[in-house]
Amino acid sequence: MLTVALHTLRTRWVTLIGTFVALALGVALIATMGLGLASTLDAPAQRPERFAGAPVVVRDSDELRVPSPIGVRTQPLARPRGLEPALAATLAASAPTVADRSFPVRVAGRDLVGHPWPIAAFGGYRLVAGREPRRPAEVVVAGDASQIGTAVPVRTPAGPSMRTVTGVVAPVPFEQAVFFTGAEAEKLSPRLDNLVVLASPEVVRRTAGPDVQVLTGADRHLADPAPHRDREALIAMNALLGTAGGVTMFVSVFVVASTFAFAVAQRRREIGLLRTAGATPGQVRLMIVVEAAVVGVLASAAGCVAGSYGAPWLAALLVREKLAPAWFAIGAYRWPYHVAFWTGLAVALTGVTVAMVRAGRVRPVEALREASVDARAMTAGRWAAGAGLLVTGLGLLCWRVIADPGDALHRKTYTTQPMLLITAAALLAPVVVRPVTRLLTWLPAQLPGATGMLVRENAAAGVRRTAAVAAPVLVTVALAGSLLGTTATIARAKTTELRQQTRAHLIVRAAGGIDDRTVARVRQVPGATVMASATTAVYTLEDGTALVRSAAYAVDPRELTAVRRLPVRAGNVADLDDTGIIVTDEWRRHTVGERVGVWLGDGTPASLRIVAVVAAGTGGTGVYVTRHNAPGTVPDRLDVAWAAGTDPGAAEAAVRTAVEPAGALVQSRERWIRSEQPGTSRQTRIGYLLVLGIALVYTGIALAGTMVMATTGRARELATLRLSGATKRQVLLLVAAEATAVVVVGTALGLLVTAVVMLGIQGALIALSVWSPVVLPWGVLAATAGTCALIAVVGAVLPAAGLVRGTPGVTPAAWRVRR
Template sequence: MLSVALGTLRARWVTFVGGFVALALGVGLLTVMGLTLAASLDAPTRAPERFAAAPVVVKGADTLRVPTPIGDRSQKLAEPRAVPPAAVAELERLGRVTPDRSFAVRARGGPGDLVGHPWSVATFAPYEIASGRAPRAADEVVVSGTWAKPGQRLRTQRGSVRVVGTVADRGIEHAVFYTDARAAQLQPRSVQLATDADATAVRNAVKNITGVRVLTGADRRYADPDPDRDREALTALNALFGTAGGVTAFVSVFVVASTFAFAVAQRRREFGLLRAAGATPGQLRRTVAAEALVVGVAASAAGCALGRYGAPRLVRWTVDGGLAPDWFATGDAVWPYCAAFSTGVLVALCGVVAASWRAGRTGPAEALREAAVDNRPMTWGRWLCGGVLLLAAAVLPFLGDPGGLLHRKSYVSRPMLLITAVALLAPALVRPLTRLLAWAPARLPGAVGLLVRENAAAAVRRTASVAAPVLVTVALAGSLLGATATLDAARAAENRARTTAAFVVTPSAGGFDGATLKSLRAVPGTEVSVTSASAVYVLEDGVALVRSEARAADPDALAATARLPLSAGRTTGLDDGSIIVNEEWERHTVGQRVRVWLGDGTRKTLRIAAVMTRGTGDNGVYVTPANAAGAAVDRVDVALADGADAAAVAAGLRRAVREDGGRVRTADQWIASTYPRTDRTTRLGFLLVLGIALLYTGISLVNTMVMATSDRVRELAALRLAGATRRQVLRLVGAEALTVAAVGALLGLLVTVLNLAAVGAALHVLHAPDALTLPWPALAATTAGCAALAVLAATATATATAAAAAAAATRTPHPSASASAQ
């Protein structure tokens, strides 16, 4: 059987090249995803940066730890605590103590992420004067980098200052160094400090003081800004590549299996001849399996080589796009090659099992009769599997938490189930869809429209196989982009309904200071609601420490500028001893008391004053400013008093924040700039996921179309013998390709609608706006691209085989004649 398989490979090389290309590309993509995923598992350990020269660093509490029956649970505090005064007193007895006071600085013409420090901590980086001198007066500063020069005056939200020196930029931050006395005025709190005392003596001195952490050696990096940024970046990359890998694996397995099954289905006449020559069903199956094994091994090896070539380029793209840190690179992991190779061989074998089993069961005469027309394209196995998957896709999403349907993993993975179900049921849908699409062309003068309808409807398996890549392409683009557009629109509508303020004022960086807030409140004709961002932590089910984003606001001012989506209670019922929660909380009944930890780790028991609906998941909790100590004011909502002039109020607000660098926008402008929140990183991530999948399916569409058209040499020859010109044949082939692409696009649109309907139902259950948003431009562009690829591939292949068709027509009867003769 191996010799027969090798002979068949030589004789039908076009068919097997199609399968080889599909499998090699699929394995290549799996290898690329595996290598990048393996590289995102471990982050390098960064050396200390800001305190590289400090012997010992002491930090206040920045992590909340709560004991549970299954061990401690921890969360990063929204508001780290300052080093306790008792600890500072103990450390001052041991040696010199240098507090690190960090605060946001906004300077006109400067970087947007300026950070202020006392000059005394510059020596720990170490920073050294590159030009000028150290600051000596309250209005003197030293800056890092070259964006300002000595002698230059800077206007900041904290007053005008003069640059008296610069230090080299160490790539850590954009720093502004004040005198120690001025820094203490601007930022009284110090969440960390450096000391030159012996580390053991420091630990002994603070061992009985709660909430103090001593950092030495490599641990001093935890005193740097965002010390876990590398690990957090890799966690995001891991999620991104995991999602992309899952989509890629599904698309590649789907396309490869479809391509191999189609390649076997094309050879039913050949199988019938072998059966007539005495081959047993088992021999036939073993032959097909041997062919698939040979192609699978060769294509998988080629795919691994492609993956080795492509992975570094994908990594470079993610780094250039800002998705990954500069140091991110592919490693030397071996398991991605093994996993991709074995998956490729397994998919190749599985792709031919069902088709070869069906071919082996048919008798010789039956196989020859079925060679021309698909009389029974749907087997009981396809009906059963397709029906079960369709039922599962319709029922499973609503068996659990409806909020889970709004998570990215859910709306990325759910279309795969629907695509598989619709693809299995496609042969039953192809004939009515084809007749519907070709109904009008079939009534036009000439035979092209009629032939398009009958050819596509008769060759159901061929039509379904060619439509499969289009189905995947349109369904993925429509489902992913439609789900994100629907959720973004729901969040925007939800926020629009919640915001009743006329203006929203936000700082350029950090938060507003007291003087600016006083000026904003003094603007006549306004009702001002000052809010700040914090967090609240609650232990649910006794084992899960859950963080909820919180906003701190005065309840009366909040009620005047916002309309919270309350299901129970009143906004004005909020006070220093209560909290407004949402229905996602384990306890969410008005009047109940909940034990929580505030943003700085303070443990309190608060009464539930009101309950909000869950919505899209952006409804956090509300507390009063007394329960959000240390949280910076990052938003001011302004409502107009009766009779107030909006233009005059806007001008007054702009004057109030001019020195602070704040921005005044109408509520609609603020919502438009804030929602949807699809930032550049998210867009690049979706581009990665969709780009890889759509590029692969596009190549597979061309590949499948070439396979399908090249197998119709005798059919095209019969048309030429019947009097059709070459131009008419090409027009027929192009029209058929266009019809098949339209069938695939309609099936993909069906998957998109079903997927978005589930998202809309979940939004309705969660009391959120449920207006579905179909990405028509993306759907139209994807469909047009698939149609163009299909027509070009079909007509190009038909042109290339025209000479073969003419030669075949003179020596081989048309298959329909052979079939009728049976």
Template sequence: MLSLALRGMRTRWVTFVGSFVALALGVGLIATMGLALAATFDAPKRGTERFAGARMVVQASRELAVATPIGVRTSPLANPPAVPRKWAHRLAEVGAVAEDRTFPVSVSDDAVLGRGQGAGAPPVGHPWGIAVATPYRLSSGRAPAAPGEVVVTTGPGARIRTGDRIEVGTPEGTGTRTVVGTVPSAGFETAFFFTAAEAARIAPRIDRVTVDADPAAVRAALGDRSGMTVLAGADRRRADPAPDRDEKALVSVNALLGTAAGITAFVSVFVVASTFTFAVAQRRREFGLLRMAGATPGQVRRMVYAEALVIGVLAAGAGCALGRWGAPRLAGWMSGQGIAPAWFRIGEQSWPLHVAFWTGLTVALAGVAVASFRAGRTGPTAALREAAVDSGTMPWSRRLAASAVLLTGLGLLVLDLATDPGDLLKRKTYLTQPMVLIVAFALLAPVLMRPLTRLLTWLPARLPGAVGMLAGQNAVAGVRRTAAVAAPVIVTVALACSLPGTTATIGEAKAAEVRAQSRADFISSAGGAGRALPDAFLAEARAVPGVTVSASRSTEVTVLEEGTALVRSEAHAVDSAEELAAVSELPVIAGSLSDLDDHGIVVNEEWLTTRVGEKVPVWLGDGRRVRLRIAAVLAVGTGSNGVYVTAANAAGAGVDRADFVVAGDTDRADVERQLRAAGAAHDVEVMPAGPWLTAHHPRTSESTRLGLLMILVIALVYTGIALANTLVMATTDRARDLASLRLTGATKAQVLRLVAVESVMVVAAGAVLGAAASAVNLLGVRAALGLLDVGSGIVVPWLEVAAVTAVTALLAAVAATLPAAFALRTRPVELAGARE
């Protein structure tokens, strides 16, 4: 049977080459994504960076630890507390100490500092005394000795020199500083060093203390209840700037590649299975002849499985080699585009190759399973009759499978709408749930293609000439062929519409929700994490007549749900409930904002406890545990409606946003002039609320946009190749039909035009089905937004859909006409009389 299979493969080499290409590319795609995903599981091992020269580092705990019945649960603190001065004095008694302070700094032109400045982190300030515990050493100049003098880090290409005077902004304001020295960049931050006295005036709180003493003496001086953490040896890494930045960077890459791997694996499996099924269906006449010659159903099935096994092993091996070649290039592209960190590299893992190989082989065998069973069961005369005109293209097994998948997709959609509409707005749901609908529409393609092709060819069939009529009739007669060609088009168009369409729709809904909740006329923000608006600016703004100012601070609160899970929530701390109500229109569904005080909290519907008046134990951003009374409950909306507390519970966070409302009888232009003047004096930008919300509203991040683009490009390229591959297989198999057209009087140009029109028409039908699948998904998202009381329309990515459809149509026309032109080089009489 194996020898018969090999001889059959040599005879029908076009079909088997097509299957080989589809499977090799599919396995290569799965292997590439698998290797890239595996590389995100381990971050590089880094040693201590900033405090490599320190013997001991003492800082307040940066982590909340809560004992639960199933163990200690931990969560990072948003606003870790400072080191109390009494402990700094106590430590000075056991060894030499250096107090470290870190505060935000801004410079008018970051380029003067050169490249390599802490991977794009905002500049920060430190006292010069801490430099002895760090890798920084003077490369020019001297240490700062007077107020207004600074030492700066410089990278390659820096234009700053000792003696230069530059504008430097600090929490005190912006002023001119003299550069008295420079130190080479250490790569993890952009640092400005001030005198100890000036740094203490700018930032009074002590972030950490380095101690040159025996660890046991340090711990004895602090005792057991100090709340301080003593770091020595490798633990000093925990005091570095963003010590977990590598792990955090990999979390987003892992999520992106996990989604990409799931989608590309789905596309690969779908297309490979469709290609192998079509390859077997093409050979119904051959199976009929074998059955007539005496072959048993089992022998036919074994031959088909033997062919699939040979093709599968060879193609899966080639795909693994392709994946090993492609994964490093994918990682390099992601690093270059900023999607992944610069150090991201493919490791030596081999398990993704095993997964890809066995997945490809399994899909190849599964793809021929049903078709081979049906081919072996069909009698000789029935197989020959089916070979002439497609019949029975939708057996009951496929009808049941299609119905089950369609009902599952619709059922999941309805279930989410009924129980948790917000779940449809989560990326894992709106990126993966459409796959179920895509499979359903593809399974239903043989049923839907006939009426759809008749509809699409209704007008062309009535135009002069026979091309339109013949194209429609050929498509109706060859449903298996048209369904196989349409399958990759359905996938591509559905992804091109669903992925960017859903993200854009949700992004627009978030922006609309933010705009609807704001009453502000002007807004100012600090412009970066850890930065704060100057108190002097806020005081001058409050002094402007006719203006209500609401200052807010970003913090977090943590709650223990069901006794086992620590849940962190973003929170905004405001000065008063009256000011908050004046500048916003929050979606309150229970309670009242006016009841918010230093002992209260405003929560949203996602909280486990939402009864107004009930007290809930929470941990603030600095780790303090308090019991706060629920003053009001907000609708969850798109997920951006956070938690509100007062400034007393802000854990020392600085004001990072101020909203201004102008009284109705006040001259708005005069108010704007005064606010802008106050902002200019303190290097703060004051913007009208509309432009500010447009610039800062929640939107799809650049890395997410590039990630989705990567998924779409991969899917488009692969399905495009699969489409061309299937069309080459189908057109080559139709050589006798094309020859018959030539014998009836059609010219070569007319035949090629017919083939092109038919392929484009099939692409159009597939595009309609793909658009229908994505429309169901987008309508589900819109329904979810409506149930969440968010007024926003559906954003349809017409440009992406049109581009994908046009590219696939052009590719289909070329892939169909080229083999047809090659086949027509042979005399029609010879082709018509040829035996299969």
């Protein structure tokens, strides 16, 4: 049987080429993703940038550290307090020190960051023209020498002013800064962020004590503007590559299993002849396994070679798209190749398992069959697997909607949720193929001529063929509809929430904050009700083990109800005071009147009373406290609502005049909602393009291979049509129509899966008190279905054209049994 298996590989290469290419592509992608993941796990530590030239940097802890039964839990603080002046004085008495401060500055319409000039030397800044600032009104900026001596408008936390540029420094890649004298920077930003100490680390540690950070070596990057930039980028890359690798595994097993199962179904007469010649079921199964093993080994080896070229290309793409640090590159690792090779071989053997069992059941009498009608396409095992996956998928969908609707909106959930339903639909496809095909082809069958009737009968009779071709179309359409539809629906829901919760007519925002004088001027506008809010955070220790950070807004409770329409579940938002908090129903403890222990944005512990509970919605609602419980914050947003009878045009003009010195942005309610409308991040968009691209490539391979396999197996049928009087054009038109009909069936099943998934998302949104319509990417779905139809038609018509060429009659080319 081993010799027979090798001979069948040589003579049936057309039926196995699609499987080979699919496996090779899958292994190449797994090797590529594995090499990328290995390179992220062994990445170098982020280098210091702004303090690369500083021997020791002392800073207050920017993390909240809370002890728990399973260890110390940490979270980054929303508002670090800065170093205590007394500690700075103690350190300055023991060694020379340089104070560092950072504060928002707007120069000539550009948002920059301000620093004292003495700190510039430690970050690689160097003067290329002019001199350092020596007076309060002087600054140094990055740019060209032509700016020296010019007066530029500068807005600082102290307000707007004109400053003279006395020097220019070369730009650096990690920030855009403007430098003031040390005394002026201290006046503008009293908080001491960092202290560079020109002494040995041991001396500094003894003097500073254990409650502050003493940074040396590579740890100095923790004082940089984005200390965790590289780590966050690598975590995002891990999620992206992991998702793509998971989809690759899913689709490759799906395609390989479908292709092998159909190949065995096409070879029933051949296997029947082998059984008639004396082959046992075990020998037939061994033949199938050997074929799969040979294809698996060759395809896996080819895939590993392709992956070695694909990984550097992927790394360059991630760097170019700014999804990876600029230094990221693929390292020399071997284990990803081993994982990819053996996974590919396992996929090949797993995919052939069902086909192997079915092959062993073929009886010798199958050699005498002439009809190609599939009388029994569903086996007991297929029924059990399909029904089990369907029940599991629907059960998980319903459970999430009822028990944890917020989890249904998480990317990991809605990326993997459709896979169970897709697999279940593919396994149960033969059950619905015949009725769906008859329904979709009913109208064409009523038209004059036999083409419509033949399309209907052939597709309904060849259930296995129809299901095998429809399966990859089902995967691609369902993935595209579910993933893109879910993200679009969630984005629409977030926009709906913004619209429902905002009563304000104008929104005023400023990245660096809005000073109290500007807020007071806006409040003086006749007919204006103004709520000033500051973004902060609160922290809770849930179940004694999980330190959870919640976005919070510091507001004046007297103005909250006038400009916001919160989805209140219990309590009264008007009861908010300095001892209270408004929480969402996602909190572990959310009973009105109950006191909860929290840590404020600067790490200060507090015990606050729950005065109201609001619906969490899609996650953007947040909690509310008063300004008393948000120390160190300044308002960054003003919500302005007009009283009845106020002239909106005149009032808006007055607001714009009031905030003009602060350089704040004024937007109407509708314009602000449009600007805040959530969009798909670049990382998510590229990830989905990668995932859907993989699915579409696999679909093309599976469709082309299956259509070629199915068409070459219909040589006798097509010859009969020619002998019956059908012209070449009519035969090719019939084949094209059948291929299109099968793609339509696969598209319909994919849309059915998409509909079920989107109903789950809609249910989750309703459970979260968000009433928003479902959004489907009809353009992408149409393009996907059209591409699948084109591939299927070409894959069917080209081999059919070769089979029907020549004069109709009993010729060897028309009637011999196709191998």
